[in-house]
Amino acid sequence: MTDLTKLTLKAALDGLSSKAFSSLELTQAHVDAVAAAKPLNAYILETPDKALDMAKAADAIRAKGEAGPLTGAPLGIKDLFCTEGVRTTACSNILGNFVPTYESTVTANLWRDGAVMLGKLNMDQFAMGSSNETSAFGDVVNPWRGAGSDRKLTPGGSSGGSAAAVAADLCLAATATDTGGSIRQPAAFTGTVGIKPTYGRCSRWGVVAFASSLDQAGPIAKTVEDAAIMLKSMSGHDPKDSTSLDIAVPDYPSFVGKSVKGLRIGIPKEYRVEGMPAEIEQLWQKGIDWLKEAGCEIVEVSLPHTKYALPAYYIVAPAEASSNLARYDGMRFGLRVDGANLTETYEQTRAAGFGEEVKRRILIGTYVLSAGYYDAYYVKALKVRRRILEDFEQAFEKVDALLTPTAPSAAFGLGENADDPVAMYLNDIFTVTVNLAGLPGMSIPAGVDANGLPLGLQLIGKALDEGTLFSLGGALEKAADFKAKPAKWW
Template identity: 70%
Template sequence: MSKLTDLTLAGLRDGLGKKEFSAREVTDAYLERAGQAGPLNAFVRITDDIARKQAEDSDARIARGDARPLEGIPLGIKDLFCTKGVTTQAGSHILDGFTPTYESTVSQNLFDDGAVMLGKLNLDEFAMGSSNETSYFGPVVNPWRREGDEAKLTPGGSSGGSSAAVSARLCAGATATDTGGSIRQPASVTGTVGIKPTYGRCSRWGIVAFASSLDQAGPITRDVRDAAIMLKSMAGHDAKDSTSIDCPVPDYEAVLDQGVKGLKIGVPKEYRIDGMPVEIEALWQQGIEWLKDAGAEIVDVSLPMTKYALPVYYIVAPAEASSNLARYDGVKYGLRVEDDNIHEMYSKTRAAGFGAEVQRRILIGTYVLSAGYYDAYYIRAQKVRKKIFDEMMGVLNGVDLLLTPSTPSAAFGLGEKTADPISMYLNDIFTVTANLAGLPGISVPAGLDAQQLPLGLQLIGRPFDEETVFRGAKALEDAAGFTARPGEWWS
């Protein structure tokens, strides 16, 4: 039998159902592996006692024939999801010691379906970053390395802890969030699958807010089937979230083998950007051929508003962050820098509690919302955002899916781009449009570059049509046959 930590989520589910091993055995195997992976810095805290108790409860349910969809499956939870009785800091010093008295809806949904929580996963501070270097807990290290090179690489961001943990087999799957690409970009650079569902498909209640009109939860997993299984449990209407949509959650796993025959796949010419590596262009063309061979019709499409997506995002997202992060003032919870003057206490607490990138985005957001600039920047950006949505929907009325690269490069070295925020922001150039338009998007590992690092392809679909997105993703996965794994240099 394969090592328990080598089995996919679906493989664990099937093996547990057949009683080939116990949930406690699986959980212990993952806890041991996670404990040996300190150099990756993927977990900010491992919840051994909780995990073992949940696993024992799962074993009792399985013995009674009362198993739920994710019974006994060990998962990692991004530390942006509030977990009852377990410290949640969103990668920030300002939330030191914050222990929620409630559970986020998404994590509660997973636990209600039988999942086991191994621990909380590292992330960019308040999910602001593309490399997982802004975390108060230090950077996460990608388990992948360039061939013949020991330089530490980024696992992507903000869900870098999630992508690294899944890629290194430290958990069977992980929760993540995507505001401008923070599921798909880290999935692409770690050889994993990441799906951002339609805005409103998963509840945002209990997830620490970054940009409320863009944030959306989703899973990072080892393959497309695992992503389909996990999203089914994560999704659903929640009356506590006014942006949660009340519509049925399909059985995504049931449609995976329907293929793409007869589907129209759009290829947007505007995604061929200047300076894009030849390898990514070649992989994109290979993806087109794979889908064509699988029976899809390839259609060239145009999305001229794409060039405005990144500047619009970096007005809207910081504006919403500026508003959302105003609540962290040292009064009721988290860090407090004492001072006799309350205004000085606010100022010193926020200066000490927020990292440089978060401060930068708060300042940008406060500026674009200020009197005299609100109309020129924020209102104009929202108008352009609506035009981007209308253009995307116009194109998607004629095609079923869009195929693009996931990222403009493979994983880069830690520290290589920290001095140049604009260069860092460009990592999200292929992903932000789906967030601005609220559309579902998935990244699937499709190949390796010349340095033997993973590269991903992205599919974007119509609102609430994750089923077609999964069908396309499974077809890409089957054609790519991606089985590469990182070497275990960290253990």
């Protein structure tokens, strides 16, 4: 029998259907792989007993002929999703050993469709970070290594644990979230596929909040088809989330493999940034050529407000974070450090519980919302956000989707940008516009750099048009024929 952990989600589901193996066998193989991969630090909480119980239940359901779309498939869950009876911390000390008494809507949808939970995945604290170095549980290590080097690399952030686990075959697919690129950048750094759907496609209920108008859940998977299978299960209207869209969920897998002939693809000239590595430029050109060969028409477009996206994002996101994180006061749940009085208890709890990056963003957010600065920063950033959306709307009058690089480089070394927050924030340069505009964006592995490290291309679609992204993603995946895998060193 082939190594079950190396299967794609689709191949695993097909194997379960044909009774080539059971969910118990498939899950046990993944449980063993997770237990042997401690050096990656991808999982912060393993749930092997729960996984095997869910697998047995899945096998019983299949035996009755009542299988759902994901019955028996072992998945990893980012620690931002509340899981009933299973510790959820957002990888922050402030939540302590918080065990939710309820299930996030996204994970409830996955269990409804028969999926199995292997455990909770590491991430940047409160999803704030681009390298998975802000977690209270330590850094996640990218399973990839540069040619001839044993230097530890970042898997990207904030969904670094999700990306590393999928790349290292420690789950068939994983849930992730994206506030400014936290699905797409880690996918690019690990040779996996990640899609951030349109804002409102996936419920935010039960997902620990960072910046409520930007956060959106999505999958990281091994292939475009796997991502489509995952997103179909994760999506759907939820009355418990006021921003959830009350519209039908398309059959995303049916779009993969569809012809893309005649589609018009925009190439935004503003994404050719100064100092971009030649390898990224060359990969982008390859992507353009591949889509041309598939019958697409290439059109240069302009998104003139792109240069303001990063500063606008780093005003809006911290402002929302400072409001959302005010609830962590040591009174109702999580960590509590007693002081001489109430104010001191608040101060000491928050000082001890939040990490440095979270504190930095709370302080920035509180500053831009304060009297005298609110109009100068926050209101102005909201106006820029509107202009960015208008840029996209004008571009989409001429084209069906956009093609850009996902990240400005391949994975960098852990600790490399740790002392320079601005250098770290620049990792989001190609991804934040999509969150500000609420649009869908997908990263597809498309090649490797000179050191053999994966590089990704990003597709940006019209609102609610994930289907076109899956068709284009399938075409790029086929043309790129990306088969590289990290050599197992852990």
